[in-house]
Amino acid sequence: MAAGLLSVFVWLLPLLLSTVFFYSRRGPFLDPLCSYLSWNCANQPLVISGLTTTPTDPVLYGPVLQQYLHKFAVNEDLGGSLAVFVDGEPVIDVFAGFKDLRHTIIYDNRTLNQVYSSGKVLEGILIARLVDKGLLDYEEKISTYWPEFAQNGKENVRLKDLMMHQAGVQYLDDDKGDLSWALLRDRTRWSAHLARQKHHFFSGSEPSDKQQLPQRAYHAVTRGWYLDEIVRRVDPQGRDLDQLARDELMAAYPDVELYYGALPNAADWDDRLTPMHDYPVLRLLGRLFIPHALQTHAYLGTPGLAPLHKISSRLFQTKSQTFKSLALPMARRARDFRTKDAHHVPSTSFSLKTNAHSLARLMSMMANQGASYNSSEPNLISQATYERATHHTVELEDHVTLDKHPISHGGWIRTRNFFPDLEGVLVQGWGGAGGSLTVWLEELKMGFCYVTNAMGVVDFTLGDGRAKKLLVLAVQARKQQLGL
Numbered sequence: 104m105a106a107g108l109l110s111v112f113v114w115l116l117p118l119l120l121s122t123v124f125f126y127s128r129r130g131p132f133l134d135p136l137c138s139y140l141s142w143n144c145a146n147q148p149l150v151i152s153g154l155t156t157t158p159t160d161p162v163l164y165g166p167v168l169q170q171y172l173h174k175f176a177v178n179e180d181l182g183g184s185l186a187v188f189v190d191g192e193p194v195i196d197v198f199a200g201f202k203d204l205r206h207t208i209i210y211d212n213r214t215l216n217q218v219y220s221s222g223k224v225l226e227g228i229l230i231a232r233l234v235d236k237g238l239l240d241y242e243e244k245i246s247t248y249w250p251e252f253a254q255n256g257k258e259n260v261r262l263k264d265l266m267m268h269q270a271g272v273q274y275l276d277d278d279k280g281d282l283s284w285a286l287l288r289d290r291t292r293w294s295a296h297l298a299r300q301k302h303h304f305f306s307g308s309e310p311s312d313k314q315q316l317p318q319r320a321y322h323a324v325t326r327g328w329y330l331d332e333i334v335r336r337v338d339p340q341g342r343d344l345d346q347l348a349r350d351e352l353m354a355a356y357p358d359v360e361l362y363y364g365a366l367p368n369a370a371d372w373d374d375r376l377t378p379m380h381d382y383p384v385l386r387l388l389g390r391l392f393i394p395h396a397l398q399t400h401a402y403l404g405t406p407g408l409a410p411l412h413k414i415s416s417r418l419f420q421t422k423s424q425t426f427k428s429l430a431l432p433m434a435r436r437a438r439d440f441r442t443k444d445a446h447h448v449p450s451t452s453f454s455l456k457t458n459a460h461s462l463a464r465l466m467s468m469m470a471n472q473g474a475s476y477n478s479s480e481p482n483l484i485s486q487a488t489y490e491r492a493t494h495h496t497v498e499l500e501d502h503v504t505l506d507k508h509p510i511s512h513g514g515w516i517r518t519r520n521f522f523p524d525l526e527g528v529l530v531q532g533w534g535g536a537g538g539s540l541t542v543w544l545e546e547l548k549m550g551f552c553y554v555t556n557a558m559g560v561v562d563f564t565l566g567d568g569r570a571k572k573l574l575v576l577a578v579q580a581r582k583q584q585l586g587l
C-alpha cells in the first residue's frame with residue numbers, strides 16, 4: 104500500500120513541480136488552467152485605449168504608463184482604467200486589459216467598475232457641497248437633522264464625527280435578526296434600524312472610563328448609510344446621494360459617470376459593468392504564511408513585494424472590530440458586496456460604479472481647491488468650504504484598519520506620509536478594497552485615479568502596492584515638469 108502511494112507520488116512529482124513552477128511565474132490574474140498547467144492560455148495581446156501620450160510632453164508621463172502596462176504583462180492586473188489630470192487636463196487617461204480571466208472580453212471605455220471605498224471620496228464631496236449650500240454643518244449634531252438618531256448614547260455625535268469614522272456606528276447590531284439587503288428596501292424599517300443602533304465606543308474589553316474618549320473605527324460600510332439618511336432629510340427635494348451625484352455632477356460635467364445605485368439601462372449590469380476577480384486563495388495563503396524573506400527572495404520570490412497589512416489576519420477573527428465592521432450577516436465575503444441585490448439600494452460607502460476618468464476629473468478640481476478649470480462649468484465646491492473641509496485633521500489609531508491616518512473633517516485622508524517614496528508630498532483622498540485609489544495633490548495640481556477589476560491583496564489599506572507605485576511615478580514626472 105505504502106509502496107503504491109509512493110510510486111503514484113513519484114509519477115505525479117514532475118506534474119506537481121511544473122505546476123508550482125508555472126504558477127509561481129505567472130501572476131495571479133489569469134485563467135487557472137493556464138496558470139497551473141500552461142493550458143488554455145489565450146495569448147491575446149493587451150488592448151489599451153484612450154489618451155496614452157500627452158500632447159505637450161509625450162515622454163514625461165511615459166514611465167507611469169509603462170509601469171501600468173507592466174502589471175498587465177505579469178498578470179498582476181487584469182482590466183481597469185488609469186487617469187492622471189494635471190492643471191485640469193488629462194496627461195494619462197486610459198482603459199486597458201480584459202473583463203475576464205481568459206482574456207476574451209476587452210475592457211473598453213464603456214466599461215464601468217465597482218470601486219468600493221473609493222466611492223467615499225465622492226461621498227465626501229457631495230457632503231461638502233451640502234455644507235457649501237448651508238444645508239449641513241460639520242460641527243452640527245446629527246440629531247439636528249435626524250431627531251431619531253439621538254438614541255442609545257448617540258445624542259452628541261456630530262456630522263464631522265461620522266465623516267472621520269468616529270461616530271461609533273461602525274457596525275450594526277442585528278438585534279431583530281432581520282438585517283438583509285431586503286431590509287434596505289424598506290425605508291421606514293431601515294431608517295429605524297439605523298437610528299436605534301448603540302454608540303459602540305467601546306464596551307467589551309475597553310475600560311469604562313475610556314468610553315467617552317474620541318475613538319476611531321473605520322465605518323467601512325455604514326458611513327454611507329448614515330450619510331444618506333441625513334442627506335435625504337436636508338435636501339429640499341429629499342434626494343439621496345446617488346440622485347445628487349447624477350442630478351448635479353453628471354449634469355454639470357458631461358464626461359463623468361457616477362452610479363451608486365442602479366445603472367441607467369437594465370442591460371448595463373451585464374454589458375458594461377466588469378466582473379471583479381478575487382486574488383486566488385492559494386496565493387493568499389502563501390502570502391500569509393510563507394516567510395516574507397522567501398517571498399522577496401531574488402530567485403524564488405518577487406523582490407520588493409510588500410508584506411500583507413496586519414488587517415489581513417484580523418479579517419479571519421470573527422470577534423474583532425475589523426471583522427464586525429467589514430463583514431455583514433448578508434455579506435461575509437467581498438464578492439457578496441457586488442451582487443445585484445447589494446446594489447439595488449445605493450450604499451455609497453461601497454457601491455460606486457464608475458471609471459478612473461470620472462474620479463480623476465473631480466480630483467483635479469479638488470487639487471484646484473474645488474474650482475473648475477473651465478469657465479463654462481461650475482465649481483465643484485467653494486474655496487471657503489474646501490478650506491473648512493480639509494484644513495482640520497485628527498490623527499487617531501483606527502480600531503478597524505489598525506492604521507493611524509490623519510483624516511480631515513471632510514472625511515478624506517490628508518497626509519504628507521502617504522507612502523515613503525512620495526517624500527513629503529501632500530496627498531488627500533481615499534482608496535478602496537481591491538486596490539482602487541482616488542487622490543488629489545493640491546501642491547502639484549494633480550488628480551489621480553486607478554481602478555481595477557483585479558482584487559489585489561491588502562498590502563496597504565488605502566490603495567495597494569500597484570496604485571501607489573503609479574502615484575509615485577506620476578509625482579516624479581510632475582516634479583520634473585515643474586523643475587522641482
Ligand SMILES: *[C@@H]1O[C@H](CO)[C@@H](O)[C@H](O)[C@H]1NC(C)=O
Pocket residue numbers: 152212213
Ligand atoms: C471610446 O472609444 C471609441 C472608439 O475607440 C471612441 O470613438 C469614443 O469617442 C470613446 N469615447 C470616449 C467617451 O472617450
Ligand SMILES: *[C@@H]1O[C@H](CO)[C@@H](O)[C@H](O)[C@H]1NC(C)=O
Pocket residue numbers: 355356357477478479480
Ligand atoms: C468646457 O465645458 C463645456 C461644458 O461642459 C464643454 O462643452 C467644453 O468643451 C469645455 N471646454 C474645454 C476646453 O474642455
